[in-house]
Amino acid sequence: MKRAWYLVGVTLLTLITGAVYSGIVYADEYPAGCVDCHVQGTGAQDMRINAVLNRVGHGKAAERSKDIPTDCLRCHSYAKDAWASPLGNLVHRAHYKSPEENAFTTQYGGSCQHCHNMEGESGKAGLKSGERNWTLVVGGEPVTD
Amino acid sequence: MKDRVRIFSLAAVAGLLAMTSLSHADDYPQGCVDCHTDGPNQPDLRLKTLLGQIGHMSVRKVKKVPAGCGGCHGAGEGEEDTFAEMIHQIHYAVPKANVFITRFGGDCLHCHALDVESGDAMVKSGPANW
Numbered sequence: 709m710k711r712a713w714y715l716v717g718v719t720l721l722t723l724i725t726g727a728v729y730s731g732i733v734y735a736d737e738y739p740a741g742c743v744d745c746h747v748q749g750t751g752a753q754d755m756r757i758n759a760v761l762n763r764v765g766h767g768k769a770a771e772r773s774k775d776i777p778t779d780c781l782r783c784h785s786y787a788k789d790a791w792a793s794p795l796g797n798l799v800h801r802a803h804y805k806s807p808e809e810n811a812f813t814t815q816y817g818g819s820c821q822h823c824h825n826m827e828g829e830s831g832k833a834g835l836k837s838g839e840r841n842w843t844l845v846v847g848g849e850p851v852t853d
Numbered sequence: 854m855k856d857r858v859r860i861f862s863l864a865a866v867a868g869l870l871a872m873t874s875l876s877h878a879d880d881y882p883q884g885c886v887d888c889h890t891d892g893p894n895q896p897d898l899r900l901k902t903l904l905g906q907i908g909h910m911s912v913r914k915v916k917k918v919p920a921g922c923g924g925c926h927g928a929g930e931g932e933e934d935t936f937a938e939m940i941h942q943i944h945y946a947v948p949k950a951n952v953f954i955t956r957f958g959g960d961c962l963h964c965h966a967l968d969v970e971s972g973d974a975m976v977k978s979g980p981a982n983w
Contacts, residue, residue, distance in 0.1 A: 797971060797972030797973060799972070800972035800973075801970070801971075806969075807969070820965070826945050828942065828946040829942070831946075832938055833941060
């Protein structure tokens with residue numbers, strides 16, 4: 709009899725967990741996209757975009773960009789004569805390659821809508837953007853505007 | 854007590870496995886036609902049927918979905934965007950009542966595919982199921 713109650717309890721717990729998990733689909737925890745997810749945090753590594761790009765040897769243009777990722781498109785556009793590779797392809801690869809090991813898919817569910825927005829009424833899909841979450845320093849002086 | 858621990862551990866492992874598979878399994882590799890189906894315990898949700906119900910012209914000759922829809926819905930300048938926006942509206946408008954969101958999680962990757970090597974995003978397509 710006791711075992712039956714345990715089973716009922718475990719089933720309820722599983723259902724509640726499922727309901728909470730499915731809620732992730734609807735809540736937008738990252739309305740500003742990149743900068744809402746790429747934060748300094750308390751982990752071992754600073755995950756802000758400027759810090760991540762510094763670690764891979766990206767130039768200073770990233771540090772100076774204000775709206776992320778809109779300003780990245782100045783170089784990473786889709787034009788044939790663009791200075792750098794198209795941003796969408798770069799970012800898709802960074803977030804979806806090796807899905808078993810990729811933190812975006814293993815820890816964040818790999819949802820397109822963390823970075824893209826969808827206006828249900830118009831049907832227009834877009835790219836979320838937000839102001840950089842670091843202080844720009846030029847010549848040793850912080851730039852605030 | 855041991856039984857309790859065993860049952861709880863089993864449930865926890867099963868739950869975690871189920872959650873992980875949600876992120877990676879592709880239940881709809883061919884997009885539209887893998888979701889819009891007919892079956893014994895469900896209404897006929899094939900696109901041919903749904904479009905017939907709203908007075909759309911016959912799609913009998915369309916062989917590949919949605920690639921074949923482009924014959925009409927991609928003919929003029931900007932038409933392709935308009936078609937995509939219409940499909941987005943159908944699947945994302947009124948999210949609290951929209952079956953694509955409430956029952957299918959509203960996942961873009963049900964209809965879109967991503968080539969992880971190139972980073973190209975695309976629309977899945979499959980042979981018509983009528």
